[in-house]
Amino acid sequence: xxxxxxxxxxxxxxxxxQVKANSNITFSIDQGDVLGILGPNGAGKTTLIxxxxxxxxxxxxxxxxxxxxxxKKPEIIRGRFSFLLEGMQNVYHYLxxxxxxxxxxxxxxxxxxxxxxxxxxxxxxxxLYNVKDQYVFTYSAGMKKKLxxxxxxxxxxxxxxxxxxxSGLDVIAAAELTESIKSWVSDKGKTVIVASHRMDFVERVxxxxxxxxxxxxxxxxxxxxLKNLSKExxxxxxxxxxxxxxxxxxxxxxxxxxxxxxxxxxxxxxxxKELFYSVFSDPDFEVLNLEKKSPxxxxxxxxxxxxxxxxx
Numbered sequence: 001x002x003x004x005x006x007x008x009x010x011x012x013x014x015x016x017x018q019v020k021a022n023s024n025i026t027f028s029i030d031q032g033d034v035l036g037i038l039g040p041n042g043a044g045k046t047t048l049i050x051x052x053x054x055x056x057x058x059x060x061x062x063x064x065x066x067x068x069x070x071x072k073k074p075e076i077i078r079g080r081f082s083f084l085l086e087g088m089q090n091v092y093h094y095l096x097x098x099x100x101x102x103x104x105x106x107x108x109x110x111x112x113x114x115x116x117x118x119x120x121x122x123x124x125x126x127x128l129y130n131v132k133d134q135y136v137f138t139y140s141a142g143m144k145k146k147l148x149x150x151x152x153x154x155x156x157x158x159x160x161x162x163x164x165x166x167s168g169l170d171v172i173a174a175a176e177l178t179e180s181i182k183s184w185v186s187d188k189g190k191t192v193i194v195a196s197h198r199m200d201f202v203e204r205v206x207x208x209x210x211x212x213x214x215x216x217x218x219x220x221x222x223x224x225x226l227k228n229l230s231k232e233x234x235x236x237x238x239x240x241x242x243x244x245x246x247x248x249x250x251x252x253x254x255x256x257x258x259x260x261x262x263x264x265x266x267x268x269x270x271x272x273k274e275l276f277y278s279v280f281s282d283p284d285f286e287v288l289n290l291e292k293k294s295p296x297x298x299x300x301x302x303x304x305x306x307x308x309x310x311x312x
Contacts, residue, residue, distance in 0.1 A: 001067075002191055003029040003052070003159065008061035010047050010215075021047040023215045024061070029193070029208075031158075034185055036202035036223070037195040038297070039212035040305055045195040046086065048212070049161055052193075053083050079108060082157035086164040086195075090148035093137040097128055100136060101150050108155035115154065122150040125187070126180045142173025146180060153184070159191045166198050174201070181205055199297035209297075211304060218304060226300060234293040237279065239264040240286035248284055263288060 008025040011018050021044045029035055037045045050056040052063055054074035063070040065077060084090060091100050098119060105115035123129040126146040136144060145165065152160055165181070166174045182205050185192055196202055202209065202223075209226055211219035219226060239245050239256075241264045249256045249266060252275060256266040268275055279285045 001028050002031045002033075002065070004064040005048075005052070006062045006064065008048070008051060008058050008063065010044075010051060010056060011059050020215045022051070022058075025212075025215075025217055026061075027210055027217065027220055029159075029191060031191055032189050033208055034192045034194070034206045036206035036209045037193065037212065038197075038199065038202060038209060038301075042214070043212040044215040045212055046163060047215075049083070049085070049163055049193065049195055053077075053081065053085075053161065077159075079155055080158045081161065082152040082155065082159070083161045084148055084152050084163060084165060085161075086167060090151045091136050091144055094135060096133050096135055097123065097139070097143075097147050098132040100147060101154050104151040105154045110155050118154055118156065119150075122153055125184055126150055127176065140173065142169050142176060145169060145173070146177055149177075149181070157190070159193065161193045161195075163195045164197065165194065166196060166201055174198070178204055199301065203297055211300075213304065219300075226297075234267055234269050236291050236293050237266050237268060237287060238289040239266065239279075240288060242284065242286075244284040245286075248282065252278060267293060 005025055005027050008022050009020065010022040011020050013019075025044075025048060037048065039045055047056065051058050052070070054070055054077065058071060065080075068076055070077060090104070092103070095103065101119045101122065102115055105112075105119065110118070120129065123132050126149065128143060128146055128150065131139065131143065136147065139147065145168075149162070149165065152162075162181075166177060169177065178201055181192075184190075185205065192205075194202065194206060206223050209219070209221065209223050210217060211226075238259075239249075241258060241260065241262055245264060246256070246258075249264070254266050254268070254275065256264050259265050268279070280287065
C-alpha cells in the first residue's frame with residue numbers, strides 16, 4: 001500500500017461556528033492508481049489534498065506514506081510528491097517554456113544532464129516542444145496549464161496531485177490536456193490523485209473514484225463499478241423533426257435537442273411508461289432510432305446530491 005488515509009478530520013472555525021471540512025475520511029491508494037476525488041462545492045476535496053500535501057495539519061487521524069506518518073514526518077514526501085493546486089500557475093511568464101521546466105528541475109535538485117533529457121521528453125509528450133523557446137506570456141491558457149504540469153513532473157515524483165487541472169480551459173484545450181495526462185499515466189505508471197468537477201475528465205483518466213459529501217466519504221470504488229450504480233435505465237430517442245413533434249414534446253415537459261432539420265433528440269427513463277406510450281403511439285412522433293444511454297457520473301451525481309451542478 002502506497003498511501004493510507006486513516007480517520008482524517010479537519011474543522012474550521014467561522015466565528016462562533018465550527019465547520020467540518022473533513023470528517024473521519026478513510027481510504028487507501030496503491031502504486032499505479034489514478035484516483036479521482038469528486039463532490040459538490042464545500043465537499044472538502046481541496047482540504048483533503050492540502051492535508052496529504054502537509055500544508056494543513058489534521059485535527060484528527062493520520063496519513064501514512066509507505067507506513068510512515070506524514071503528520072509526524074512531513075519531510076519524507078519532499079521530492080516524492082508533486083502538487084498542482086487550484087489557482088497555482090507554477091510558471092513564470094517572462095521565461096521560456098524550457099527555462100521554466102529547467103528552473104523547477106534546479107529547485108528539486110535534479111542533475112542538469114537528467115533535467116535536460118526529462119525536459120525534452122515532457123515537452124514532447126505534452127505537445128509543447130515546438131514552442132519551448134517562446135516566452136510563456138505568449139502561450140494560450142491550455143499551453144500554460146500543460147507547462148505547469150510539466151514543472152510538476154520534472155523531478156520524476158512518485159505521486160502527483162492535480163487539483164482542478166482543467167479549470168479555465170476551453171473545450172479543445174481541455175480535451176488536449178486530458179489526452180496528454182492519459183498518455184503520461186499509461187507510459188509512466190505513476191500514482192495520480194485528481195480533484196475535479198469535470199466528471200467526463202474523471203471518467204476518462206481514473207481507475208478509482210472517491211465521492212465526498214459534506215466532508216465525508218459517501219462512495220468509493222472502481223470507476224467502472226460505480227458507473228453501474230445508475231439504476232434508472234435511460235434511453236435516447238431520435239425523432240423526426242417537425243413543428244408538431246416539437247410542440248408535443250413541450251407539452252409533455254420533455255427537454256429535446258434539435259440535431260438537424262431532420263432529427264430531434266430526447267431522453268426517456270424506462271420507468272416513465274406513460275411517456276413511452278405517448279411517444280410511440282402518437283402519429284406526430286416518428287421514431288428514427290432508439291438507443292440505451294450508458295450510465296455516467298452525471299447520473300450518479302444527481303442521485304447522490306439531488307443537484308444539477310457540481311463544484312470543487
